[in-house]
Every structure is written in structure tokens, then in C-alpha cells.
Amino acid sequence: MKAIQTNLFEGISKRLQMNESIELTTQSLLAYGPKYKHWCMAWSGGKDSTTLVTLIVWLITSGRLKAPETLTVMYADTRLELTPLYFAAQQIMEELEELGITVKIVTAPLDKRFMTYILGRGVPPPNNNTFRWCTRQIKIDPMKAELEKIFKEKGEKVLMLTGVRQGESAIRDQRIIMSCGKDGAECGQGWYQETMPESICDTLAPILHWRVCHVWEWLKHWAPLPEYGDFSTALIADAYGGDEAEEINARTGCIACPLASKDTALDNLVKRLTWGYLFPLKRLKPIWRDLRLPQNRLRKTGKESKEKNKQRLGPLTMESRKRAYKEIIRIQNEINKVAVKEGKPTVTLLNKQERNLIRSLWKVNRWPNRWDGTEPTGDVLMDTVYPDGSIQPLINFGK
Numbered sequence: 001m002k003a004i005q006t007n008l009f010e011g012i013s014k015r016l017q018m019n020e021s022i023e024l025t026t027q028s029l030l031a032y033g034p035k036y037k038h039w040c041m042a043w044s045g046g047k048d049s050t051t052l053v054t055l056i057v058w059l060i061t062s063g064r065l066k067a068p069e070t071l072t073v074m075y076a077d078t079r080l081e082l083t084p085l086y087f088a089a090q091q092i093m094e095e096l097e098e099l100g101i102t103v104k105i106v107t108a109p110l111d112k113r114f115m116t117y118i119l120g121r122g123v124p125p126p127n128n129n130t131f132r133w134c135t136r137q138i139k140i141d142p143m144k145a146e147l148e149k150i151f152k153e154k155g156e157k158v159l160m161l162t163g164v165r166q167g168e169s170a171i172r173d174q175r176i177i178m179s180c181g182k183d184g185a186e187c188g189q190g191w192y193q194e195t196m197p198e199s200i201c202d203t204l205a206p207i208l209h210w211r212v213c214h215v216w217e218w219l220k221h222w223a224p225l226p227e228y229g230d231f232s233t234a235l236i237a238d239a240y241g242g243d244e245a246e247e248i249n250a251r252t253g254c255i256a257c258p259l260a261s262k263d264t265a266l267d268n269l270v271k272r273l274t275w276g277y278l279f280p281l282k283r284l285k286p287i288w289r290d291l292r293l294p295q296n297r298l299r300k301t302g303k304e305s306k307e308k309n310k311q312r313l314g315p316l317t318m319e320s321r322k323r324a325y326k327e328i329i330r331i332q333n334e335i336n337k338v339a340v341k342e343g344k345p346t347v348t349l350l351n352k353q354e355r356n357l358i359r360s361l362w363k364v365n366r367w368p369n370r371w372d373g374t375e376p377t378g379d380v381l382m383d384t385v386y387p388d389g390s391i392q393p394l395i396n397f398g399k
């Protein structure tokens with residue numbers, strides 16, 4: 001192991017830099033905050049938004065910032081949070097509530113959640129190319145709906161604070177990191193900034209200038225101290241690689257996000273003794289991959305009169321949905337058996353309500369719009385139909 005040499009001046013300089021970062025955050029809120037009576041914070045449970053939430057609350061409770069008339073923390077529960085992040089969020093939520101802060105848990109409607117949408121309705125898992133439905137559906141839209149409710153209640157624009165950071169590289173090219181960026185960005189973050197309707201809120205990113213090392217310094221060493229809020233933020237580092245979190249700089253989002261090429265956060269997590277029992281979660285990604293294969297989906301024949309996109313691959317067959325469902329329940333049970341035995345946090349990939357919904361959708365033979373389940377599967381050989389409707393018959397080499 002490489003020996004780390006520190007000196008007194010390094011410690012002092014870090015402290016000075018931290019104080020500068022905090023000071024800039026305070027200044028931006030002193031400048032823009034008083035224009036709004038109601039503040040909201042978008043909190044995903046990840047490192048940046050947790051820094052935002054705990055820092056702002058500490059600035060207010062320590063008297064450095066004047067409290068707005070109302071402060072609402074909106075916790076985005078995608079139902080796919082990495083276990084230590086979810087666990088830490090629950091504890092921080094309790095701590096916020098003890099301080100009298102309103103926390104709203106924002107979740108997509110039951111039928112629009114990631115797993116119910118895939119397994120119940122039969123919509124294929126999202127991909128990087130043409131079909132990325134998840135961020136908007138499970139993160140942005142529910143947050144927007146909650147914000148609209150608050151706007152109606154208050155009757156005026158609210159100030160939406162987000163944990164968007166530019167970091168060092170982005171400062172160079174002057175672009176705000178959008179959505180599922182690599183290098184430590186959290187999925188959806190930039191979108192909160194960009195897509196919240198201007199008519200109901202203005203957005204401010206008070207930690208935009210924070211460097212990632214300061215985020216870790218805050219979460220691991222400052223926020224847990226009684227004089228900085230006494231928050232349970234240290235656990236968050238576990239989800240990002242523990243002591244190496246800063247070097248690994250993993251991007252976190254949903255467990256086994258189908259759009260990420262690697263599950264860096266999960267891979268590092270299951271290497272740790274405490275979280276090794278979550279290893280079966282590694283089987284989720286292959287499930288999403290498998291579901292996108294042609295044999296597990298239906299395909300239009302191309303001869304339907306109204307279809308512009310000829311012979312497109314569509315929804316998941318009932319068999320593939322049921323197979324995936326069973327495997328997910330198996331993963332959940334395997335993990336929880338060990339969790340209960342070892343007194344560790346359990347996971348709920350599919351809760352009772354979600355399971356009931358999925359099964360009821362199967363019962364009524366539910367398909368996405370313009371599909372009815374009678375279409376052939378994607379692996380069936382068929383005549384080629386071109387966009388202009390001309391047909392090239394299937395060549396049958398057997399005769």
C-alpha cells in the first residue's frame with residue numbers, strides 16, 4: 001500500500017478550501033434565496049444531493065442563512081436505490097424530520113415504476129439509443145408533479161435547489177453535466193436543473209462550484225460532527241467504494257442501470273464484507289439484457305397498414321416477463337434470507353403492491369398501445385418489408 005504523507009499545511013489548506021466552498025454557497029443563497037418564500041430541494045440520496053441537503057439545513061440551523069417560510073426536501077425514491085444509499089437516506093430523513101424539516105417521498109405511480117412498467121405492461125428495458133424512457137418517468141415527472149402540487153398550495157413560484165456540480169473538467173468546457181453523465185454524476189441531476197418548468201419554479205445549484213474532494217470531505221468528516229449537523233452521511237461513501245470513493249468516482253443511479261456499461265458502484269460494494277450478501281443483485285443486469293433479445297419480444301410483420309416503422313421490435317412476451325419476474329423474486333429472497341440471518345438491511349425489489357399489480361396486468365393480458373399479443377416473436381423469419389411498402393419474400397433455401 002502506498003504510504004500517504006500529510007502535513008499540517010495540507011490540513012489547513014483543505015480546511016480553507018472547504019470554508020471557501022461553503023462561503024460561496026452561502027453567498028449564492030444570500031443573493032437569490034430571499035426572493036423566494038418557499039424553497040424545495042431535489043434529493044436523490046446520492047453524494048451531491050445529500051451534500052446539498054445536509055449543508056443547506058446546517059447553514060439554516062446554525063444561523064448562517066435565514067430560513068425561508070417553508071423548506072421542503074423532496075426525496076426521489078426510484079425503488080431502485082443502491083441499498084446503502086437507501087439505508088443512509090432513511091436515517092438522514094429521520095434526522096431531518098427531528099429538526100422539523102418537511103420531507104416528501106416522491107415515487108412514480110405504481111404502474112409507471114421501472115419494474116412494473118417492464119414486467120407488467122411489457123415495455124422493454126431502456127437502452128442508450130432510441131429508447132430511454134426511465135429517467136423522465138421514474139425521476140423527473142414525479143418530481144415535477146410534486147413541485148406542481150407545492151406551487152398550487154403556495155400560489156407562487158418556489159426556489160428549487162439542486163445538487164448539480166460542474167466539477168473541475170466541466171468548468172473548462174462551461175457545460176453543465178447533464179443527466180446520466182459518467183465520472184461521478186448522478187442520473188437525472190442535470191435534468192432537474194434543465195427541465196423543471198420555469199413557470200412554477202426557478203432553479204439554483206448552490207454547490208455548482210464544489211469539487212468532488214470537498215463533497216467527500218463534507219460527507220465523511222464534516223456533516224457527521226455535531227457542530228456541522230450530526231448527520232448520518234458517512235455511510236454514503238460505502239456505495240461509492242468506501243475509503244477509495246474519491247478515486248473510484250463511481251456514477252450511481254439505479255441498481256443495475258441498463259444504460260451503464262458497468263455496475264462500478266455495485267461491483268465495489270459487493271467486495272466489502274458488510275455488503276457482500278448483495279451479490280445476487282449482479283444477476284439483474286443480465287435479466288435486462290436478455291429481455292431486449294428478439295426472441296423475448298414481439299415484432300410487427302410490416303404488413304400492418306398504419307405502421308410507419310416497419311417490422312419494429314416491440315414489447316416483451318408474457319413468457320419472458322414471467323421468467324424475469326421469477327428470477328427477480330428469487331434474487332430478492334436469496335438476499336433477504338442472508339440479511340435476516342445476519343441482521344443486515346433487507347432489499348425490496350418488488351413489494352407486495354407492485355407484485356399484485358404485475359400479476360393483475362398479466363391476467364387482463366395487458367400490452368403497450370398498438371400491440372395485442374398476437375404478433376410473432378422477433379426471432380421468427382419473415383418477408384422483408386421496406387419503408388415504401390415493397391416486399392422482398394423470404395428466400396427459402398430448403399426447397
Ligand code: SF4
Pocket residue numbers: 126134135138139180187188252253254257258259260
Ligand atoms: S440510472 Fe439508469 S435506469 Fe435509472 S433512471 Fe437513470 S438511466 Fe434509467
